Amino acid sequence: MGLKTWIACAALGATVVTGAGVAVAQDGKAAENAVKVRKAQMQIYAYNLGVLGAMAKGQLPYDAETATNAANSLAAASGMRIPGAWLPGTDSESFEGSRALPAIWENGDDVRAKAVALWEASTDLSDAAGMGLDEMKAAFGPVGGACGACHKAYRAPAN
């Protein structure tokens, strides 16, 4: 990844969680939209991780272009700054269907660090995905690790 890109993206986590800078009214509709957009972001992660995971497990033949597309989409999604997606009042105890534990809003620095870790691992995977199956698999692990670290700490179990 080029330095310019890194600089452009490095601060991505800065407004995650605080919701600062987004003056959307915290009414029901805003909360609903917040949960929808963050679930959409997770869905994009899940789909593309599914493609790469299937290749890593040998369930889908490795293809450099497909792997690169998936990794690039993952990196693009993890680089998005959507602070309004983490509107206060949309935690699992306040909003039906949310699995975002209240601890997210109490540990901003840690959550931001975990978001940056995901983005960094994803951009590494972007660089590696087209270089061969082994290279892709090696870079895939840290992305899975970054997902898991955040889910373990901050996601409520599925009902």
Added chain:
Amino acid sequence: MGLKTWIACAALGATVVTGAGVAVAQDGKAAENAVKVRKAQMQIYAYNLGVLGAMAKGQLPYDAETATNAANSLAAASGMRIPGAWLPGTDSESFEGSRALPAIWENGDDVRAKAVALWEASTDLSDAAGMGLDEMKAAFGPVGGACGACHKAYRAPAN
């Protein structure tokens, strides 16, 4: 937008619609995942367009950082290449809940051109969003136009 970025992204529409290069089995689960991920992509468009639209209409105070975040997210989402999202057999006549008209799969070149138009308008908006309300509004129009052009041609009415 830098030339390098443009080159990196310019071919984004190349595999849209054909689904080529994604050898995911076309079973029910694959179709469901395809519809989910493209709806997620649309959701990310909708959310960020909502933020920018509210600013354009004066419902939300203009803020350069918030506008830039939203425009960057829009550009990132419209630059994603997720050919598997447009799996054949997931049109509105074949898959419940899909509003993607069968014409999408019959007009690949036009759909690709419309996808590229959205991406180009979104990257222009990315460049303009932080420069002031008037600049953002001027660049917002073409993005709305690109959304509308595709929806008018290829999206079934909501039920």
